[in-house]
Amino acid sequence: MILEEFDPARAVIEPEDIYRLKKGLEVEEICDTIIMPFSGSLFEKIISLEESRYGGYKSNINGKQPWYIYEKDGQKVAVMKALLGGPALVGTLEELKVAGFKNFILFGTCGVLDGSLESNKLIVPTSRIRDEGISYHYAPASDEIGYSDDHLSHFTAILDKLRIPHTQCKAWTTDAFYRETPDKVARRKAAGAKVVDMEWASVAAWAQFRQAAVYHFFYSSDFVDHENGWDIREGHEEEDLMNFFEIALAIAGEL
Template sequence: MATAFEKFDSTRTAFINPWDSVKPIHDFPKICISTFSNEMIEKFASVNGAEMIAQLYAATGPTPVYKICYGGENIAFYLSKVGGPACVAGFEEIVAMGAQKFVLFGCCGILDDRAVGSNLIVPTSAVRDEGTSYHYAPPSPELAADPISTTILTSCLDKLDCPYVKGKIWTTDAIYRETPDRIAERKKDGCIGVEMEYASMLAAAQFRNIPFIQFLYGADNLDCTSWDPRDLELYGMSNAEKYMALALECAIAL
């Protein structure tokens, strides 16, 4: 029996679709930003002018969707769930509400500390070591980033004077199965970071024809003899304003 990892089903309409349970919202912002830090979302949800406009529903509870005006544009933002399946499900429902462009950012583990350092990361491709992407794109070892979106991202980074490095990202479903041999293998493949959503989101965005940008910041370090958590538990709050400013600029440029 062929699995999704071997045989891609390109049928556009599934048995259950996001628009079956989520209806379009009048005047929903065409641009949406998301990240994985609840503290960061709450910080920007508290600024003057931000308002809650919708909710995503799941057994774990509702997730508020907010709206903010930036550069004369209304932009939605919300908290993404960690892991490819949950992250993509939220993205699908946001698109069903009316979003047409999407910016995502979050942290990753560093696989090449010498290359990354304190720079932000511009993904050039995703090494597919997860399952969700195989339901949205034909089987392949990697998925390439959209060159137009990458150019927009690097232009915004230059505009804000944010140093960055480009490189492959390893997306895995199993954070506790990043073994030394697998890490060495991925580093040999050219991966500079590891996380749990990029390949899934890249495939889903391409499948739905949604312009998509994702940038990453380094958190914990795996390029050492033993795991170094660094500022992983700060959830990006030490540079929250910088990350959100970049995301907003990317959203407007996208």
């Protein structure tokens, strides 16, 4: 099958080639760590703060995706909105890494398969069911992928040190949001998945292939209930989102 054709050889076009040609990247300022929230409203809130200044951008045919430098109390990080979907996000990460960023902190919502997980709980995915396409180009074919044991221990030790409550669980990555059928949801639950998203398996495979330091967490959102119907479970207020940004800043401070 095509998805079993993983090839670790150098690609015809590498991200270094794009950076060398100065195509689609304008770098004014970078730092070691970049924080990437998926929430557009949170990103706009952060860059409106007096502690934020323009840092650069990457671009493609869709337009520019800028990052900003957030500096406060001696801490400096970059902030950029994460794009939805594995292909767009991994392509962005490839270019940011060659630009010089070293640590990547990503966070956004995840759907809940286990109804006992309440909204706005911090989730650290341990392993991922690979129901998407990008990961198979960065890692050999398998049903699941995840952090290395060492990296997962390092990440959760940071959260424990900071006394940040969190839940660890298996997750399901699918790039077909509108094809989460009841039977598929039931099978993924039977395989041990408690949450669902659209990017993490792709990012995990990229991180392993490029040996990149990625710290990716979720906050729980809607309940994908295959028996009683979808429960949207609204409730991500602005103060909740800023709280998750503060958590990301605290993680950055430990790196």
